[in-house]
Amino acid sequence: DIVLTQSPALAVSLGQRATISCRASQSVSISRYNLMHWYQQKPGQQPKLLIYRASNLASGIPARFSGSGSGTDFTLTINPVQADDIATYYCQQSRESPPTFGAGTKLELK
Amino acid sequence: QVQLQQSGAELVKPGSSVKMSCKASGYTFTSYYIYWIKQRPGQGLEWIGRIGPGSGDTNYNEKFKGKATFTVDKSSSTAYMQLSSLTPEDTAVYYCARSPLYSSYLDYWGQGVMVTVSS
Numbered sequence: 001d002i003v004l005t006q007s008p009a010l011a012v013s014l015g016q017r018a019t020i021s022c023r024a025s026q027s028v029s030i031s032r033y034n035l036m037h038w039y040q041q042k043p044g045q046q047p048k049l050l051i052y053r054a055s056n057l058a059s060g061i062p063a064r065f066s067g068s069g070s071g072t073d074f075t076l077t078i079n080p081v082q083a084d085d086i087a088t089y090y091c092q093q094s095r096e097s098p099p100t101f102g103a104g105t106k107l108e109l110k
Numbered sequence: 111q112v113q114l115q116q117s118g119a120e121l122v123k124p125g126s127s128v129k130m131s132c133k134a135s136g137y138t139f140t141s142y143y144i145y146w147i148k149q150r151p152g153q154g155l156e157w158i159g160r161i162g163p164g165s166g167d168t169n170y171n172e173k174f175k176g177k178a179t180f181t182v183d184k185s186s187s188t189a190y191m192q193l194s195s196l197t198p199e200d201t202a203v204y205y206c207a208r209s210p211l212y213s214s215y216l217d218y219w220g221q222g223v224m225v226t227v228s229s
Contacts, residue, residue: 037215039155046205046219047155058217090155094214098171099145101155 002026002093004102011110017079020105022091024072035095036074038067041104042087050089051076081107112136114206114220121226122196129192130223132206139187140164143209145216146178146191150202160209161189196227 003025012018028035034054039047049058051067054074066077078085086109091102117131132144146158159170161180168180177200179192189206204223207216 035214039216046222047207047216048219049215049217052213052215052217092155092215097169099157099214101157103154 006102006105009106011108012081013110015080018081020076022074027071028093028095029070034070037092038076039090040087112218116220116223119224127194132189134187144189145207147205148202201227
């Protein structure tokens, strides 16, 4: 299985930029498709899709969220961070079955 | 609007089975996969498998073969997951989620079902 590694936590100040990384144990890109996706989960809620295929903003997601990366290294950026963005963020790959998730990065206020 | 409405929380005894539902609305049920995801308390997300409601084809994570069984009722746009031979390690929230065909990202999620396995 492809292992996705995320930092456990990131502390950020409101109004600043947050950069959350996800590293895959092998490439999750095929041709021009980067098969990495990002989700936000708040306590007691279901996850919500933010970014699909590395850089595509999901429907209804604010433009302060963006994604980048290819191969094995991917980044979710939130700029500027708002109070409502305090949550845990998960990456997920769909390059190989089974689809796997990172362990999540908890975004905290500094 | 797209909605996935899951059934209510379950308290079950070790060794028993549980069947939960995921009712879809607001889209063509047979045009998207339904995925099932496990999240143990305070833990991350784990893929159990998926079903194609149109074809009935299923794919299971090897880890959950023999544990989970997926079915659908197209007439009511409802997907089901049955978990068998339950142990305390099956205590978790179980989510259903929708995925566009050939894409494997999850664009809508149900609210989750909390299953507690305890004697």
